[in-house]
Amino acid sequence: MLRLALALLALLALPPLILLFEARRQRARVELGFWAFAQRVGGRVQVAWRQARRGIVTLELPHGAARVRVERGWRGWRVEARVYQQRDFGFVALIAEPPQRPTLWYAPSLEIVEVFPEEAGYPGDVSLESNDEASLRWLLKHEAISALLKAARAEGYAVEICAAHSLIIARASQAKAPNAGAAIEALGPPLLDALKRLSADLYDLAEAARDAGVIFDEAACLACGRPLDDDPWICDGCGARLHRGCREMISGCAQPSCARAADALTGP
Ligand SMILES: [Zn+2]
Ligand SMILES: [Zn+2]
Numbered sequence: 001m002l003r004l005a006l007a008l009l010a011l012l013a014l015p016p017l018i019l020l021f022e023a024r025r026q027r028a029r030v031e032l033g034f035w036a037f038a039q040r041v042g043g044r045v046q047v048a049w050r051q052a053r054r055g056i057v058t059l060e061l062p063h064g065a066a067r068v069r070v071e072r073g074w075r076g077w078r079v080e081a082r083v084y085q086q087r088d089f090g091f092v093a094l095i096a097e098p099p100q101r102p103t104l105w106y107a108p109s110l111e112i113v114e115v116f117p118e119e120a121g122y123p124g125d126v127s128l129e130s131n132d133e134a135s136l137r138w139l140l141k142h143e144a145i146s147a148l149l150k151a152a153r154a155e156g157y158a159v160e161i162c163a164a165h166s167l168i169i170a171r172a173s174q175a176k177a178p179n180a181g182a183a184i185e186a187l188g189p190p191l192l193d194a195l196k197r198l199s200a201d202l203y204d205l206a207e208a209a210r211d212a213g214v215i216f217d218e219a220a221c222l223a224c225g226r227p228l229d230d231d232p233w234i235c236d237g238c239g240a241r242l243h244r245g246c247r248e249m250i251s252g253c254a255q256p257s258c259a260r261a262a263d264a265l266t267g268p
Pocket of ligand 2: 235
C-alpha cells in the first residue's frame with residue numbers, strides 16, 4: 001500500500017519537475033546566446049540575470065556607448081541596439097523596412113520623405129520620416145544603412161533605424177528565432193556593425209557642424225534638438241526635458257545614465 005502511494009506521488013511530482021528542468025535548460029540556452037554575442041563583439045553582459053531577468057550587452061565605442069538588448073515584440077523577438085553619442089548631431093531620421101505607419105506626431109516637424117525608384121540611392125520599399133530631409137538622404141546613401149537593409153531582405157527580418165539627435169537606435173525582429181539568446185546572436189552583429197559605422201560618421205558630422213559654427217540649443221529637446229513646447233515631459237529620474245512625443249519615440253529618457261532610459265543599467 002505504501003509502495004503504491006509512493007509510486008503515485010512520484011508520478012504526480014514528475015511533470016512539474018520536468019517543467020522546472022526544461023525551464024532551467026531553456027534559460028541556460030538564452031544566457032549562453034547573450035554571452036556568445038558579448039564575446040563576439042568584445043562587449044560585456046551588464047545586467048545580472050537573477051536581478052532583472054534580462055541581459056544588456058554593453059560596449060564602449062570610440063564616439064559613444066552602445067547597448068544591445070532583447071524584447072518580446074509582436075513580430076517575435078526584437079533585438080534593439082542603441083548608441084548614446086558623445087556629440088549631438090541635430091536631426092531626427094526614421095527608416096523602416098517593411099514600411100511602417102507614420103509616426104509624425106512624435107518629434108516636432110517630422111515629415112514623411114519620399115524617395116522614388118528613379119532617384120539615386122533609392123532604398124526600396126521603406127518608410128521614411130525626418131525633420132531634416134537632407135540629413136535623411138545623406139543617411140540613406142550611407143553604406144551601413146544599405147548593408148543593413150540588404151541583410152534584412154535577404155534574411156527575412158524587419159528592421160528600423162532611428163537617429164534621434166543624441167542617440168542612434170537600430171532594431172530588428174525575427175519571427176523564427178526560438179529564444180532571446182538566439183535572437184541576439186543572429187541579429188545583434190549586423191545591428192551593431194551598422195551602428196558602429198553610423199556612430200563614427202555622425203560624430204564627424206557633429207564635429208563638422210561645430211567647426212562651421214552651428215551651435216545646438218542646450219535647452220532643446222534631447223531627442224530631436226528642437227526647442228521645447230510649454231508642456232514638455234520632465235524626467236523624474238534625471239530632470240531632462242523632452243517633447244512628450246519624443247519620449248515616446250525613444251521609449252524613455254535620452255540620458256544613458258538615467259534609470260528611465262529604455263535600456264537603463266540600473267532600476268528606477
Ligand atoms: Zn523633441
Ligand atoms: Zn532621465
